[in-house]
Amino acid sequence: MAEGIISAMEDPGRASVVERDPERRRYLAKKYGVCVAKSLEDLASEADIIFLAVRPQDVADIAAVTRGLFVSRHTIVSIVAGKKLGELRKVFGEDPCLVRVMPNLCLRAKAGMCAICAGEGVKRKHLDAIIAILGGAGETIELDERHFDAVTALSGSGPAYFAYMEKAMAEAGVKLGLPPEAARLLAGQTMYGTAKFLRESGVDLGEFISGVATKGGTTAAGLEVLEKSDFGDVVASTLAAAAKRSEELG
Numbered sequence: 747m748a749e750g751i752i753s754a755m756e757d758p759g760r761a762s763v764v765e766r767d768p769e770r771r772r773y774l775a776k777k778y779g780v781c782v783a784k785s786l787e788d789l790a791s792e793a794d795i796i797f798l799a800v801r802p803q804d805v806a807d808i809a810a811v812t813r814g815l816f817v818s819r820h821t822i823v824s825i826v827a828g829k830k831l832g833e834l835r836k837v838f839g840e841d842p843c844l845v846r847v848m849p850n851l852c853l854r855a856k857a858g859m860c861a862i863c864a865g866e867g868v869k870r871k872h873l874d875a876i877i878a879i880l881g882g883a884g885e886t887i888e889l890d891e892r893h894f895d896a897v898t899a900l901s902g903s904g905p906a907y908f909a910y911m912e913k914a915m916a917e918a919g920v921k922l923g924l925p926p927e928a929a930r931l932l933a934g935q936t937m938y939g940t941a942k943f944l945r946e947s948g949v950d951l952g953e954f955i956s957g958v959a960t961k962g963g964t965t966a967a968g969l970e971v972l973e974k975s976d977f978g979d980v981v982a983s984t985l986a987a988a989a990k991r992s993e994e995l996g
Contacts, residue, residue, distance in 0.1 A: 747799065747825065750853030750883030752778045764789045790815040795876060796842075798824045802995070805829055809837035816842040821872050825849055827898075828995035831865045831891060843868045845876055848897045851905045858884030861897040895996070899988035907984060912937050 752758050758779040764786055765771045771782045783789040786808075789796065796816065800808055805826055816822060821843040824834055834844050844865035852858040860880045864873050880886045889897065912933045919929030944954065959965040 747849055747853050747858075747883075748774075748778065750856055750858055751879055752780060753856070753883075755879075755882060762789055762792055786812050786815060790820065794819055794821065795872070795879075796820055796822050798822050798826055800826060802826050802828055805834070806837055809839075813839065818842070821845060821868060821876070823847055823876055827902075828992060830894075830996055831863065833996075835865070843872065845873065846891060846894070847876075847880065848894055848902050849880070850901050853883040856883045859901040860884065860886045861889045861894060861901070862886055863889060863891045863894065895989045895992040896985075898992040899985040902992075903985075903988045907981075908937065 748763070752761055755761060759781060761778075762781040762783045763771075763774050763778075764783045765774060774780060775782045781792075783792065790812065798805070798808070816838060818841050820841075822834070822838060823845045825847050826834075829846075831844050831846050834846070838844070845868055846863045846865070848861045850859050853860075858880075862873070862877060862880070877886045877888075915933040915937075916926070916929040919932060920926055924932070943949075944951065955969070959969050
């Protein structure tokens, strides 16, 4: 996430990072050109917007260490998986403003997808600033927190499902006689190009499918197999299982 966001900033030097490991502190400073704060106390004095990027089990420890450091001028942006705003409020107290973000791995390619939800008291200008920061590495959508389990299933876990589909297509290409490297390239570029065209054109998905699948053609023959299968149900069940797990973890 840092790679995508920081690389999109005009002045990475405005970003500060706290990292416990000395070796990684040097690495982050060299790779991204960011300021590496020596402590959470230094970070709290320098920054107004704080991205909380820790493991869920570490949140309580961070909150205990920062008790009194984060005040009303601070906005904590949590990307901690499964931690709801209510839980964060309990551990960080009433002073700092809270924002929850569900990002995905595609931020590394500056094509990420983030869902964002503001807690009580967050000023519009601060939320817009956070959206602008995230927007440097992809798209951002504002949603009620009640949707975040579905967001986690669709866009948070989604990159793995797309990669699974690409892997299946490439393997099927090999079975048809293609060299593995060629099959991987054909599958990957086809998925990339299709996603890019659909995103940029805004064309209706059903119309696009019908436009490619001319009657009696090769695409129609393949689609007939898909339509007779339970492919749609499998996708729906996959997302439902991920959403349920997200709810359980929360």
